[in-house]
Amino acid sequence: MKIAAIIPTYQRPKDLERCLEAFKRQTRPVDQLFVTVRDTDAETWTFLQSYNAELLPLQALIVKVPGVVAAMNCGLDAATGDIIAFTDDDAAPHADWLERIETYFLKDEKIGGVGGRDWQYVGTEIKEVGERKVVGQMRWHGMVIGNHHLGVGEPQEVYVLKGVNMSFRRDAIAELRFDERMRGTGAQVHFELAFSLRLKQAGWKIIFDPKVAVDHFPAQRFDEDLREKFSAIALENQVHNETLALLDYLSPIRRIVFLLVATIISFLKWLQLLPREGVLSNEKFLASLRGRWQGVQTWNQGRK
Structure with missing residues (x-):
C-alpha cells in the first residue's frame, strides 16, 4: 500500500x-x-x-x-x-x-x-x-x-x-x-x-x-489554548467542539442524556474546585456552560 x-x-x-x-x-x-x-x-x-x-x-x-x-x-x-x-x-x-x-x-x-x-x-x-x-x-x-x-x-x-x-x-x-x-x-x-x-x-x-x-513532547502553543494555564476562551472552544461532535453522532434520546450528564458533571467539578480555587472555579464553570450552549447552537444551525 x-x-x-x-x-x-x-x-x-x-x-x-x-x-x-x-x-x-x-x-x-x-x-x-x-x-x-x-x-x-x-x-x-x-x-x-x-x-x-x-x-x-x-x-x-x-x-x-x-x-x-x-x-x-x-x-x-x-x-x-x-x-x-x-x-x-x-x-x-x-x-x-x-x-x-x-x-x-x-x-x-x-x-x-x-x-x-x-x-x-x-x-x-x-x-x-x-x-x-x-x-x-x-x-x-x-x-x-x-x-x-x-x-x-x-x-x-x-x-x-x-x-x-x-x-x-x-x-x-x-x-x-x-x-x-x-x-x-x-x-x-x-x-x-x-x-x-x-x-x-x-x-x-x-x-x-x-x-x-x-x-x-507537548510543546508551546501559539493560540488561546496555553495547555497549563487556564483560558476561558480555550475552555469554551473545547467544550463547544466536544458538544458539536457528540450531538452529530448521538441519537435524539442520547443527546438529551448527554447534555444533562455533562451539565451535572460540570456542576460537581465546580463544587469540588470551589474551596481551593474560589473565583477561578466560577470562571471555569461558567466557561463550560457557555461552551456547551454554543455547541448546541452551532449544531442547530447545521440542521437548518
Whole structure:
C-alpha cells in the first residue's frame, strides 16, 4: 500500500526537525510526506529551506487559514496514499510506526482507522506515569474516555483516535474532511473526535494498539489554548467542539442524556474546585456552560 504522512506545524522548527528525523528511521519508508505550514510562519519556512531531507519525499504545503483543521484538510487534499497517517510536529514516531500501521490495513479491509499510544515526555522524563486499559471509548451517555497517552494491553476497537497518532484508509475517508465548525485559532481541541465518530458512524472499525507508538513532547502553543494555564476562551472552544461532535453522532434520546450528564458533571467539578480555587472555579464553570450552549447552537444551525 502507498502511505502518505501529514505533519501540521507552526513556529516549532526544532520540534519539526526531531519529527522529520524520526521519519528517516522508519523501517517501512513513507511514500509521501507533507508538512503543512502557515504562510506567515517565516521561522519554519527558513528552516525547511536549509533542512537536509535526504531521501525523504518531503513536500511543504502553504496554509493561509489559522487552525489545525485547515492544515489537516490541506494535507488531505494533497495526499494520494492508500493510507493517510497524521502526527504532530512535536512528536517522533517510533521506527516501526508505519510498518505496524500498514500491517493492520493489509490484514482487515474493514479497518478504517488505526492509531496508538503517545508516550508523553517533559524533557527525558515521562510526563504522567500510569497505565489504562480503557482507551478511546464512549459511554452510552456520551462521555468520552481518552487515555491514549496511558494505553496498555491488547489492541482494541475504539471510538476515537488522538490527532498525534492516527491513520486512515483512504477509501474510508474519501468523502470526509475535518470539521471546519471546530472553534479555536490553533489546536481546535476535539477535531479528531468529530472525524473519528463520522468514520465510526459509517461502519468502519477503528483500532487502538499501544504498540503503534509515538514519543510526544507537548510543546508551546501559539493560540488561546496555553495547555497549563487556564483560558476561558480555550475552555469554551473545547467544550463547544466536544458538544458539536457528540450531538452529530448521538441519537435524539442520547443527546438529551448527554447534555444533562455533562451539565451535572460540570456542576460537581465546580463544587469540588470551589474551596481551593474560589473565583477561578466560577470562571471555569461558567466557561463550560457557555461552551456547551454554543455547541448546541452551532449544531442547530447545521440542521437548518
